[in-house]
Amino acid sequence: MEKRKNPDQVTRLLSGNEAMALGAYHAGVKVATAYPGTPSTEILENIARFQNVYAEWSTNEKVALEVAMGASYTGARALTGMKHVGLNVAADPLMSASITGVKGGFVIVTADDPGMHSSQNEQDSRHYARLAKIPCLEPYDSQSAYNFMIKAFEISEMFDTPVLFRSTTRISHSKSVVRIYSDALNGSTQPGFIRQPEKYVMLPVFARARHPVIEKRIDKIKEYALDCSFNEVIPGNTKTGVISSSIAFQYAREVFLDASFLRLGMTYPLSENLIRKFASGVEKLIVIEELDPFLEEMIRSMGVEVTGKAFIPVTGELAPGVVARLARDHGLEVRYEKEQGELHEVELPARPPSMCPGCPHRGIFFVLARLSKRRKMLTANEKNTTNEPGVIITGDIGCYTLGAYPPLSAMDTCACMGAGIGQALGMEKAGLEDSLIAVIGDSTFMHSGMTSLADAIYNQSKITIIILDNMTTGMTGHQGHPGTGVSASGRQATQVKIEDVVRSMGVNRVEVLDAFDMENLRRAIKSAIDCEELSVLIVRGDCAPVRPRSHASRVVLAESCTRCHNCLKLACSAIHDDDGRVIINSDFCAGDNCGVCEQVCLSGAINIKGRTV
Amino acid sequence: MGTLNIIMTGIGGQGIILASDVIAEAAMVQGLDVKKTDSIGMAQRGGSVISHLRLGNIVNSPLIAEGDADILLGMEKLEAARAVIFLKEGGVALVNNYAVSPSYSKDGIKKYPDDNAVSKIIGFRTEKIHFVEGLKAARSLGNMRAMNIYLLGALSNYLPLTSDAWLISLKSRLPEKHLNVNLKAFKQGQKEANCAGIG
Known part of the structure; x- marks a missing residue:
C-alpha cells in the first residue's frame, strides 16, 4: 500500500457509522459486505457510495463474513458489518477466520444495541473477541471510529488476525466532528491467492497446528496493547x-x-x-x-x-x-450535585410503534387477528378455559413483528431471523392440534427462511407459511436483498424470485396475493389453514415509505359511521378516536396506496375525499 | 462557552433528525464542538422521536442528562410534554402548536392532553413556554415538510450561531430543489418568533 500523499485535514460532521465507512475507504478497503441490521446498516450504505470498492448486501451475516474472508485471502482489505445478533449467525465462520488468519486486513464490525432500541436481545459482543482470540477495538466517538478503522486494517495484517470492531447504538448513531484525511490509500493491489493448505484448509491435521499459532498471536497482541495508540x-x-x-x-x-x-x-x-x-x-x-x-x-x-x-x-x-x-x-463524588430527574408524576398516553399508514402488512394481520378460530382461542386463553383448536401464529424479525401489539395481537412468537417456520414445524410435530401459521418477511426468508422451508417440505409438514413480501428490507430503511434484484450500490442485479424458489423446492400449494385485497386475503388464509397440505402464501405489496405519496385521503362520513370502531382495530396511525368519533388524519393517510380501512368498514362510512358516493 | 444542551422531539416523519443535523452542521461550521444523537424506536413513521444535541467548546456525552437541557423544542405537543423530564429548571420550551393523536394504545383511556395540560406539565420545570404556529406557517408556505425548518428558525433566536453558519449548513443538508422554500421558512420562523418576543 502506498503512503498518504496529502496529510491535510478537513472536518466533517459524521455519524459513527459514516466515520467507520470513511475510515475503511481511506484504509483502502476493496470488498465490503453486510446484512442490514440496526444500528449497523449505514456502514455498508456509505461504503457503497465510494468508487472502486465492491459493496454487497449479502443474504445473511454468515455469508457476508465468508465473502469478506475470501476477499481477505486474496490480499484485498475486506470489511463485514452486522448488528450484534448477526454476529451470532456469523459465529461459525468467525471462529474459522480466527484460526486461518488473514492475508489482506480483515475487519468485522458488530454493532450492539444496549437498551434494545430495535433488537430482540441485548448482548455484549465483546465476548466473541475472547472466544475467537482476536483483538477487539471499541471507538468512543466518530473521530475514533474513523481513526481506529484505519488502524484496524493495519493491525489485522500485522498480526495475521481478523479484528472485531465493536460499536454500539450510541456510537453508530451519534454524530460528531471528525477531522479526516483528504485522500484514500490506493488499495488497488492485484489480488492473488497463494495456496497454503496448512493455513487455509482447516482439516484437523492443519487446524491442530494452527491452534498454538493463534495462542501465540494473542500473546503478542497483549504486548502490543501496553503502549498502542488505541489506549x-x-x-x-x-x-x-x-x-x-x-x-x-x-x-x-x-x-x-x-x-x-x-x-x-x-x-x-x-x-x-x-x-x-x-x-x-x-x-x-x-x-x-x-x-x-x-x-x-x-x-x-x-x-x-x-x-x-x-x-x-x-x-x-x-x-x-x-x-x-x-x-x-454509591458514595462517589459526581458532577451533578442534585437529583435531576424528579418530576411530578404525569400520565401521558403512550405512542407505541405501529406499522406506517399504507403498510402492506396491516391487512393480512387484520385478517389473521379476526379469524374466528383465533378469536375464540384468545377469549378462551383470557378466561383460562379449554377450547377447540385455535390458530397459532409464529413470527419473525421485521416491521411485521409490530403485528404482535394490540389491537392486532396476531403474533405468538418472535425469536430470531427465520425462527418462525422451524417453531411452527416443532409445534406441529409435538402434536399441537391448532392451525399453525408462520409469518416471515421477504428479506428474512432469503436470510434464513429457505433452509427451514426445506426442512418443512422434507419432513412433510402441513403448516401455512405466509411470506410478507414488501420487496425490500423495510425496517432498516430499504436495502436490497436477492429478491429485489437491486444491488447495494443501486444497480440492477439478478433477481431471485421468491415464488420460483418456493415452487422449485417442491411446494405445490403456492399463491401470490395482493396485500391490499382484503377479501382475497381472507379467502386464501381460510383455505390454506383448512387444507391438509403445506401452503405458502406470498402477500405482496410495496413498502409504504417508498411509494410515491398519494395526495388523496380517506375520510369518515360521520352520518354513516356507526362507531363500531372496526377501523381502529387496524392500528393505523392515521386513524384515531376523538371521543368516540373516528377521524382520519389526511396528512398521514396513504390514500390511493392503501384502502384497507374502507374494506373493513362495516357500514360503508369510509371513502376517498371528494369521491362521489 | 459552556455547553448548550438542546432536546428536540416529535414524531417520525416530521424531520426532527434533519433539523438537528442542520444545527450540528452550523455549529461545526462555526468552529464549535458538537455532538448529537437520535432515538427513533422501531417505526418508520408516526412513532416518538427524540434528538439530543449539545454544542460548546468541548462536548463529551452526546446524550443529555435528565434535567440538564437548556432548550426543549417540541414539534408535537404530546411529545413535548413527554420530553420535559430532560429540561432544566427555568429552561426554555418551544412547543409547536401541532397535535397528533396516537392511533391506539392499551391505555386508550388516557386522553390526549389539551394545551392547558401541556402547559401545566411543562410548567413543572419552567415558566418559559412558547407556543409556535408551525402548522399554520407550513400550510401558508404550501409545504408541510417545511414545518421543521420554520421551527428551527424560531429556535435560532436562542442559539449563538451566525446567519452565515446557518446558511452554509442549510445549503449542505437540504436537497437543492427544496432549498428555497426552506430558507423562506427559516427566515419566517426566526422573524415571527422574534416579533412574538421569543428569543
Missing part, C-alpha cells in the same frame, strides 16, 4: 481512577470531573502491565462499562481491586444521568 491515560486526581471504553467513557467523563482516566480503545486483549500501572496510581479504581462486566472481570482476575457492576447495571443502556445517580448513591 490512553488522561491524568487527573489520584483519588479516583476510571477505566472505561466506548460511549460509557463519555458519560464517565461528564460525571467524574477530576478523576484520572484510562480510556481503552482495545478492550481485548488487555495489557496487564498497563492496567497495573494505572491502578497503582489511584486510590480507588472503578470500571464504567455498558452491559457485561467484561473489563471488570478481566481486571479483577489480575488480582487488581476494582469495582463497577456493584453499582452500574448489566442491563439496559447507560446515560450520563444514570451513571451520575448510581455513582452518587
Whole structure:
C-alpha cells in the first residue's frame, strides 16, 4: 500500500457509522459486505457510495463474513458489518477466520444495541473477541471510529488476525466532528491467492497446528496493547481512577470531573502491565462499562481491586444521568450535585410503534387477528378455559413483528431471523392440534427462511407459511436483498424470485396475493389453514415509505359511521378516536396506496375525499 | 462557552433528525464542538422521536442528562410534554402548536392532553413556554415538510450561531430543489418568533 500523499485535514460532521465507512475507504478497503441490521446498516450504505470498492448486501451475516474472508485471502482489505445478533449467525465462520488468519486486513464490525432500541436481545459482543482470540477495538466517538478503522486494517495484517470492531447504538448513531484525511490509500493491489493448505484448509491435521499459532498471536497482541495508540491515560486526581471504553467513557467523563482516566480503545486483549500501572496510581479504581462486566472481570482476575457492576447495571443502556445517580448513591463524588430527574408524576398516553399508514402488512394481520378460530382461542386463553383448536401464529424479525401489539395481537412468537417456520414445524410435530401459521418477511426468508422451508417440505409438514413480501428490507430503511434484484450500490442485479424458489423446492400449494385485497386475503388464509397440505402464501405489496405519496385521503362520513370502531382495530396511525368519533388524519393517510380501512368498514362510512358516493 | 444542551422531539416523519443535523452542521461550521444523537424506536413513521444535541467548546456525552437541557423544542405537543423530564429548571420550551393523536394504545383511556395540560406539565420545570404556529406557517408556505425548518428558525433566536453558519449548513443538508422554500421558512420562523418576543 502506498503512503498518504496529502496529510491535510478537513472536518466533517459524521455519524459513527459514516466515520467507520470513511475510515475503511481511506484504509483502502476493496470488498465490503453486510446484512442490514440496526444500528449497523449505514456502514455498508456509505461504503457503497465510494468508487472502486465492491459493496454487497449479502443474504445473511454468515455469508457476508465468508465473502469478506475470501476477499481477505486474496490480499484485498475486506470489511463485514452486522448488528450484534448477526454476529451470532456469523459465529461459525468467525471462529474459522480466527484460526486461518488473514492475508489482506480483515475487519468485522458488530454493532450492539444496549437498551434494545430495535433488537430482540441485548448482548455484549465483546465476548466473541475472547472466544475467537482476536483483538477487539471499541471507538468512543466518530473521530475514533474513523481513526481506529484505519488502524484496524493495519493491525489485522500485522498480526495475521481478523479484528472485531465493536460499536454500539450510541456510537453508530451519534454524530460528531471528525477531522479526516483528504485522500484514500490506493488499495488497488492485484489480488492473488497463494495456496497454503496448512493455513487455509482447516482439516484437523492443519487446524491442530494452527491452534498454538493463534495462542501465540494473542500473546503478542497483549504486548502490543501496553503502549498502542488505541489506549490512553488522561491524568487527573489520584483519588479516583476510571477505566472505561466506548460511549460509557463519555458519560464517565461528564460525571467524574477530576478523576484520572484510562480510556481503552482495545478492550481485548488487555495489557496487564498497563492496567497495573494505572491502578497503582489511584486510590480507588472503578470500571464504567455498558452491559457485561467484561473489563471488570478481566481486571479483577489480575488480582487488581476494582469495582463497577456493584453499582452500574448489566442491563439496559447507560446515560450520563444514570451513571451520575448510581455513582452518587454509591458514595462517589459526581458532577451533578442534585437529583435531576424528579418530576411530578404525569400520565401521558403512550405512542407505541405501529406499522406506517399504507403498510402492506396491516391487512393480512387484520385478517389473521379476526379469524374466528383465533378469536375464540384468545377469549378462551383470557378466561383460562379449554377450547377447540385455535390458530397459532409464529413470527419473525421485521416491521411485521409490530403485528404482535394490540389491537392486532396476531403474533405468538418472535425469536430470531427465520425462527418462525422451524417453531411452527416443532409445534406441529409435538402434536399441537391448532392451525399453525408462520409469518416471515421477504428479506428474512432469503436470510434464513429457505433452509427451514426445506426442512418443512422434507419432513412433510402441513403448516401455512405466509411470506410478507414488501420487496425490500423495510425496517432498516430499504436495502436490497436477492429478491429485489437491486444491488447495494443501486444497480440492477439478478433477481431471485421468491415464488420460483418456493415452487422449485417442491411446494405445490403456492399463491401470490395482493396485500391490499382484503377479501382475497381472507379467502386464501381460510383455505390454506383448512387444507391438509403445506401452503405458502406470498402477500405482496410495496413498502409504504417508498411509494410515491398519494395526495388523496380517506375520510369518515360521520352520518354513516356507526362507531363500531372496526377501523381502529387496524392500528393505523392515521386513524384515531376523538371521543368516540373516528377521524382520519389526511396528512398521514396513504390514500390511493392503501384502502384497507374502507374494506373493513362495516357500514360503508369510509371513502376517498371528494369521491362521489 | 459552556455547553448548550438542546432536546428536540416529535414524531417520525416530521424531520426532527434533519433539523438537528442542520444545527450540528452550523455549529461545526462555526468552529464549535458538537455532538448529537437520535432515538427513533422501531417505526418508520408516526412513532416518538427524540434528538439530543449539545454544542460548546468541548462536548463529551452526546446524550443529555435528565434535567440538564437548556432548550426543549417540541414539534408535537404530546411529545413535548413527554420530553420535559430532560429540561432544566427555568429552561426554555418551544412547543409547536401541532397535535397528533396516537392511533391506539392499551391505555386508550388516557386522553390526549389539551394545551392547558401541556402547559401545566411543562410548567413543572419552567415558566418559559412558547407556543409556535408551525402548522399554520407550513400550510401558508404550501409545504408541510417545511414545518421543521420554520421551527428551527424560531429556535435560532436562542442559539449563538451566525446567519452565515446557518446558511452554509442549510445549503449542505437540504436537497437543492427544496432549498428555497426552506430558507423562506427559516427566515419566517426566526422573524415571527422574534416579533412574538421569543428569543
